Amino acid sequence: MSAGTPVATDPRGPAAPLLQARGLTVRFGRVTALDGLELTAPPGQVLAILGPNGAGKTTFVRAVATLVRPTSGELLVRGRDVVREAASVRRDVGLAGQFAAVEPTMTGRENLEMTARLFGHGRAAARQAAAAVIGQLSLGEVADRRAGTYSGGQRRRLDLGASLVGGPRLLLLDEPTTGLDPVSRREVWDAVRGLAASGTDILLTTHYLDEANELADQVVVIDHGRVIATGTLSELKASIGRDRIDVTVSDVRQAGAVGDILERVTMNPARIDPGSRHVTAAAPGGPAELAAVIGCLEDASIAVDEIGLRRPTLDEVFVTLTGDTDIDRAPAAAGQTKNRRAR
Amino acid sequence: MTATQLTVPQPIRRPVRPPGVSGASGQVALRALRKYFRTPGLWIMGIVQSAMFLFSFRYVFGGAIHAGPTSYVDFLVPSYVATIVLFTGGGIAVAVAEDKVQGFTDRLLSLPVPRYSLVLGRTLADSATNLWSVVTTAAFGFLFGFRLLGSWQEGLAALGLCAVYAVVFTVVFIVMGLFAPNAQAAQGMSLIAFVFAFISSAYVPATSMPGWLQPFSKYQPITPMVDAVRSLLVGSTSDVGLALAWSALLIVMFTPIAVIRYRR
Numbered sequence: 001m002s003a004g005t006p007v008a009t010d011p012r013g014p015a016a017p018l019l020q021a022r023g024l025t026v027r028f029g030r031v032t033a034l035d036g037l038e039l040t041a042p043p044g045q046v047l048a049i050l051g052p053n054g055a056g057k058t059t060f061v062r063a064v065a066t067l068v069r070p071t072s073g074e075l076l077v078r079g080r081d082v083v084r085e086a087a088s089v090r091r092d093v094g095l096a097g098q099f100a101a102v103e104p105t106m107t108g109r110e111n112l113e114m115t116a117r118l119f120g121h122g123r124a125a126a127r128q129a130a131a132a133v134i135g136q137l138s139l140g141e142v143a144d145r146r147a148g149t150y151s152g153g154q155r156r157r158l159d160l161g162a163s164l165v166g167g168p169r170l171l172l173l174d175e176p177t178t179g180l181d182p183v184s185r186r187e188v189w190d191a192v193r194g195l196a197a198s199g200t201d202i203l204l205t206t207h208y209l210d211e212a213n214e215l216a217d218q219v220v221v222i223d224h225g226r227v228i229a230t231g232t233l234s235e236l237k238a239s240i241g242r243d244r245i246d247v248t249v250s251d252v253r254q255a256g257a258v259g260d261i262l263e264r265v266t267m268n269p270a271r272i273d274p275g276s277r278h279v280t281a282a283a284p285g286g287p288a289e290l291a292a293v294i295g296c297l298e299d300a301s302i303a304v305d306e307i308g309l310r311r312p313t314l315d316e317v318f319v320t321l322t323g324d325t326d327i328d329r330a331p332a333a334a335g336q337t338k339n340r341r342a343r
Numbered sequence: 344m345t346a347t348q349l350t351v352p353q354p355i356r357r358p359v360r361p362p363g364v365s366g367a368s369g370q371v372a373l374r375a376l377r378k379y380f381r382t383p384g385l386w387i388m389g390i391v392q393s394a395m396f397l398f399s400f401r402y403v404f405g406g407a408i409h410a411g412p413t414s415y416v417d418f419l420v421p422s423y424v425a426t427i428v429l430f431t432g433g434g435i436a437v438a439v440a441e442d443k444v445q446g447f448t449d450r451l452l453s454l455p456v457p458r459y460s461l462v463l464g465r466t467l468a469d470s471a472t473n474l475w476s477v478v479t480t481a482a483f484g485f486l487f488g489f490r491l492l493g494s495w496q497e498g499l500a501a502l503g504l505c506a507v508y509a510v511v512f513t514v515v516f517i518v519m520g521l522f523a524p525n526a527q528a529a530q531g532m533s534l535i536a537f538v539f540a541f542i543s544s545a546y547v548p549a550t551s552m553p554g555w556l557q558p559f560s561k562y563q564p565i566t567p568m569v570d571a572v573r574s575l576l577v578g579s580t581s582d583v584g585l586a587l588a589w590s591a592l593l594i595v596m597f598t599p600i601a602v603i604r605y606r607r
Contacts, residue, residue, distance in 0.1 A: 065453040087455055091361060095453040101446035103374055105381040117370045118454045120358030129355050146381075162450070167357035172453075 016079035018043040018170060018201050019064065023073030026059050026225075033059035035225035036073065041203075041218065043078070046196045048216035049205040052322065056225040057205035058098070061174045064203065065095045078169060091119070094163030098175045101159055104148030108139055108158050111147055112165050119166030126165070133161040136198075137191050153184025157191050164195070171195060173204040177211060189214055209315055223322045236317050242282040244316070245290055247297075248306040252277050258304075261296045265289050283309060361455035364463065371451065371464025372471075375438070379472050386472070389431050393480045396430065397423055400546060401487045408547055417492065420484035421576055422545035422569035425505045427480045428473045429540040429565075432516040433533030435469045439520025440529035452606070462601045466513050473509035477502070493578050501575040504586065508568060511590045512536075514597045521604040545569045564589035 017040050024037040034056045041047050049057045062068040063075055066086040075082045077089045102111045109130050116126035134143045137157045142150060147158055156176065163171060176192065177185040192215055196202055206212055212219055212233065219236055221229040229236060245262060249255050252274050259270035262281040266289055270281040283289045290309045297304060312320075362370075379385050400419055410418035442448045451461055481502060491498045516533060523529035542556060543549070543565035552560055560566055564586075571586035 062449075065449075067449055067452055087361065090453060090455040091357070093453065095450065097446045097449060101450035103378060103447070105378045106374065110377075114370050114374055115450075115454070116358075118362055118367055118451070118456050120361045120455060125356065125358065132355050164355060166454070167355040169357075 016043075017041060017076070018045075018047070018078060019203070020076040020079075021060075021073065022075075024060075024063065024070055024075050025072045026056075026063060026068055027071045033225055034063070034070075037222065037226055039220060039227055039230070041220075043201050044199075045217040046192070046202040046204065046215050047218045047220065048212040049203065049220050049222060050207070050209070050212050050318065051205075051222040052207060055223045057207075057222060058174055059225075060222070061095075061172050061203065061205055064089075064170075065093055065172055066090055067095075091166070092169045093172060094166060094168030094170070095172045096156075096160045096163040096174070096176060098178055102147045102155060102162060105146060107146055108143045108150070108154075108161075109134065111158060112161055115162040116165035121165070129165040129167070133164050136164070136194065137161045151184065152180050153187040156180060156184065156188050160188070160191055160195075164200075169201060171200050171202045173202060175205055175207070177206075177208065185211075209313070209318060221318065221321050229321050236321075237311050237313075242284050242312070243286055243309045244280050244312055245283045245293055246306075246308055246310055247279045247293070247304055249277050249279060250303040250305050254302050255279050257300060258297070258302060261293060261300065261302075265292045265296065277305070282312075362457075362460075364457045364460050367456040367460035368464035368467060371456075371461055372468040375465060375468035376471060378438070379468070385434060386475070389434070389472075389476055390479050393427050393431065393476060394483050397480065397483050397487060404546075409551075410548055416488045417490070418548075418573075419546060420481075420487070420489035421501060421572045422543075424477055424481045424484060424502070425508055425569045425572040426540045426543075426545050426565060427476050428509045428512045429536040431476045432469075432473065432512050432536060433530055435473075435513060435516035436520035436523060436529040436533045437526045438469075439465065439517050440523040440526045443521065444525050448605070458606055459602050461605045462514075462517065462598070465517055466510070466601075469513040469517065470510045473513055474506055477505045477509050481505075491576065493576055497576055497578050501572045504568075504572050504575060504583070507587070507590055511593050514594060514601060517601050518597045518604065521601060539563055539565045543569060564593065 019039060019041040021037050021039040024034050024039075025032070026034040037056070037060065049060060051057050059068060063070060063082060064077055066082050066089050069083060078092055080089045080092070082089050102108075103114070106114070112130035112133055113126045116129040117123070121129055134140055137160065139154065139157060139161065142154055147155060150158065160171075160173070160176070173192065177188050180188065189211070192202065192204070196215070202215075204211075204215065217232065219229075219231065219233055220227055221236070245266065247258050247262070249258050255272045255274060255277060258279045259272050259281075262268075262270040262279060266281045266283045266285065268282040268284075270279055272279050285292075287309060290307070294307065297307075397420075400423065401416055405415040405419065408415055448461070452458075516536075519532045519535075520529045523532050540546075542552070542560050543563060544560065545565060549557060549560040549566060567582045567585040568589060571580075571582040574581045574583060
């Protein structure tokens with residue numbers, strides 16, 4: 001399909017997909033960052049692009065923001081081609097990046113008003129837009145301080161605000177909480193949720209699985225520059241299916257023995273995380289297998305702190321999808337207490 | 344999400360049209376100027392550095408340099424003012440490289456601004472800061488004993504030519520910053536300017552250099568540029584045409600590079 005295909009509805013209207021990528025390929029010299037990516041995303045949602053470092057997430061966002069030209073294939077944003085209609089795509093899109101691109105020697109308000117002017121607002125409208133964003137993102141107390149004095153979370157929220165002053169139809173957040181402490185992450189998450197609730201379409205990239213869990217309606221998993229799965233989080237989890245038995249052993253030295261029991265009962269490989277004393281395995285048989293495992297543990301007199309049946313976590317979904325057995329390649333796994341149980 | 348989108352209107356309006364070249368360039372320039380003048384390290388150090396170098400040349404090395412019939416202070420100050428931007432311009436390259444590395448340039452490029460307004464805005468602002476260096480340096484020149492030999496109009500014409508150089512080298516340093524992978528590299532690259540400044544007729548008569556070095560000194564742009572400034576001060580226009588030709592050539596060469604490079 002080309003951009004010129006006549007459509008009965010307004011190409012900017014609700015009928016046009018938010019994003020439409022066909023065979024989208026981006027190469028930097030010999031490196032292929034996006035490799036024939038196919039994606040159609042409807043409007044009205046928070047879409048998370050998930051993938052390991054180097055999967056092509058940032059390149060995809062940069063292509064949507066018109067910062068990277070596709071080598072081949074095409075990419076439409078709300079029906080507009082990112083190459084031929086770059087100027088109008090830029091008016092539709094607000095970008096907030098991994099680096100908080102705010103001017104530290106200017107106050108928050110000055111930063112917002114400047115960006116508003118650069119979106120095309122006149123002086124009065126820029127002032128109005130800045131004030132609205134300051135209210136929306138709860139930056140009132142610090143708005144007239146220089147951005148250089150802000151905390152990490154405040155600066156990231158200001159950066160987010162700068163992408164909003166032009167009233168974008170699509171907000172692009174490239175790893176919006178990378179490098180933030182847990183409190184600041186919460187601040188940014190709350191802001192993003194608020195924006196989503198007020199009707200802004202959002203595309204975010206993350207390698208934090210819990211972040212996708214917290215924010216996204218739809219998830220697209222990409223690896224090696226291709227989409228390997230799409231769907232809602234529960235669809236993704238369901239497609240991986242199978243509940244898992246999760247055992248926390250009291251004595252980590254018995255983790256190996258528990259792993260053997262799990263493998264014998266479920267006929268699936270068990271994963272052992274000595275650090276958190278978790279042993280897990282997929283359990284297609286559900287409660288019956290859980291009961292069998294409990295019986296075996298009793299027979300072997302192995303004490304456990306916790307045992308149960310649960311849905312797979314996004315970590316596990318991710319590992320299954322990318323076919324990557326080394327979970328550390330999914331950096332989100334590291335240091336995320338929320339997903340610690342996954343391992 | 345779809346339901347809420349219908350009930351809660353976007354609180355922020357979308358601009359009717361994207362910004363024009365002047366508006367966008369103005370904002371880009373305003374921000375660069377604010378950064379410069381709100382970072383005391385940048386503009387105070389610029390002044391201190393230019394005063395210290397001038398002081399050293401005038402009072403430390405100057406006694407050992409024989410500049411022919413004119414006194415050394417009268418030989419030195421015009422060319423020092425003409426070339427000051429070669430010393431202070433490194434800051435421009437660093438600022439441009441920082442914007443690129445820290446994502447500020449990406450932010451600008453993601454906005455619906457005319458592409459060349461990025462270069463234009465940057466050039467306006469940095470030319471202004473360079474002019475500021477030129478004027479403060481000229482003031483130091485008078486403070487350290489320089490006196491006009493000709494009329495004040497001739498002095499003003501010479502200063503005007505220095506202002507032209509300030510704009511020319513702004514663009515050159517912007518290009519350096521765009522090619523540097525980071526701020527440190529930009530700083531290092533800007534040292535190239537020192538080579539051109541020192542191996543010229545700016546601080547010592549070119550005839551005092553060894554014979555193998557003299558061709559470089561003679562045929563590189565800085566020598567005619569400083570000679571033209573000296574000429575204007577005594578009411579002559581010798582070398583002015585050549586200096587302006589070099590200025591035009593540098594602008595014509597570097598501006599398109601800057602515009603194209605900024606897009607990437």
